[in-house]
Amino acid sequence: MSDTVETRSISYDAARRVLDAAVAAAASAGKSMCIAVTDPSGLPVLTARMDGSPRLSLQIAQDKAYSVASFGGLPTDAWWAMIKDEPALVHGITHTPRLTIFGGGVPLVVAGALVGAIGVSGGSAEEDREIAQAGADAVS
Amino acid sequence: MSDTVETRSISYDAARRVLDAAVAAAASAGKSMCIAVTDPSGLPVLTARMDGSPRLSLQIAQDKAYSVASFGGLPTDAWWAMIKDEPALVHGITHTPRLTIFGGGVPLVVAGALVGAIGVSGGSAEEDREIAQAGADAVS
Amino acid sequence: MSDTVETRSISYDAARRVLDAAVAAAASAGKSMCIAVTDPSGLPVLTARMDGSPRLSLQIAQDKAYSVASFGGLPTDAWWAMIKDEPALVHGITHTPRLTIFGGGVPLVVAGALVGAIGVSGGSAEEDREIAQAGADAVS
């Protein structure tokens, strides 16, 4: 029985590659997004607000990444299918502070380990998810 | 008519038996849970986050125990049946800060008195409820 | 240049030894304390409120452990010497939310690595520090 548990966190340099890939994907799509890259505890390593993106989205992007990191790496767009047939969860767990249950939060995985998360907000949930995935694809 | 109201609260030693029983039940089921044991005011006596449990669940576990303790000992899984046919409650009371309306919060009763509550989060609502009940069964 | 940074966190079992050692030391000294054991991010692994301890102390204990964990392992009783000759810090940084600058927060170190922190509150700053150190001594 060990006294410690090992975790690996994304480095600043890798987080920056993730952010750059997401910003580039957003720019290619003609979108202005807010983007957050967090460590496995959900604390930001980098946050960014592109010119013209909605101010409201800066916190949502952080909440999406936090939701992924603090719930085992589950992408935020997977929540609805899990809860939609349980009304007590639909009307209950959705109020959990910071928990975000729509697309745009994606895990960052390196060598099979959850090392952080990326959250994107500013477009539709599906657009947000695509940009976040483009960021996540920058590490592996 | 007395000037005081007596309350009985679970002791630290008994809260610990409750926590240990819940942790053991979770481990037996192969689950990693967050667990909170509170006094009748809903303030934690003990909180625990098992290795690998979702960070998000630590607050939810506390909120479940708080919901039970601060509403007369009603288990959290009893809320939905009570409110489901009143849309104003479904869409209204569910936003009450910390109120949790799905399973995993269970009262702690000693000699017929509500002495605290246990909240568990990390699995399905039903799994959470079973682990919480295993904890609650450690006192009577 | 690696894409990840390794961190080690105290395990639940070890955190429990730390808590037990602190509770035993407090009981030996005839003191009732609130105690928090956190991981390196400052999130609690275990919190405890002994019978008769001040309710106010539960948050202070968590804030002390958070202060240590989120500032490189610096014990909370080391802050005053660092800032006492800089009035802008004495009157400025002391207002930082959760930052606690008096004794009772101690790092948890295993094999030379900062794996978490313990915070104790309920007595004098020096009593709190001694109980916290007794907890920290349970791992090495």
Next chain:
Amino acid sequence: MSDTVETRSISYDAARRVLDAAVAAAASAGKSMCIAVTDPSGLPVLTARMDGSPRLSLQIAQDKAYSVASFGGLPTDAWWAMIKDEPALVHGITHTPRLTIFGGGVPLVVAGALVGAIGVSGGSAEEDREIAQAGADAVS
């Protein structure tokens, strides 16, 4: 008399030059810092947490930049001289939420206009100020 007031905000691209310059200066000095670049309203355009920097510093960096941006561009290290002889301010205004009165917050000025601010935290107040200034010097 116009119905509108024009403000100019630092662009994402320029904010990034500011951040990169600050990160490079910190790395040259062998320091790990948290850095925030905000617009004139104090809302972050970019925040960064370098590997090994204190988690506590992420909010302080943002608060420093916010303090500068939301108070006319006054560097945070200018506050103490302004208030030190007025005890009511020393003990009063220093509690203002987010207001930071020690070094590390510096205005971003382009063509004579305040377009944002940079806040740095993780070292001494003087180290923080130097890194922040290195960032600010990347625009003019």
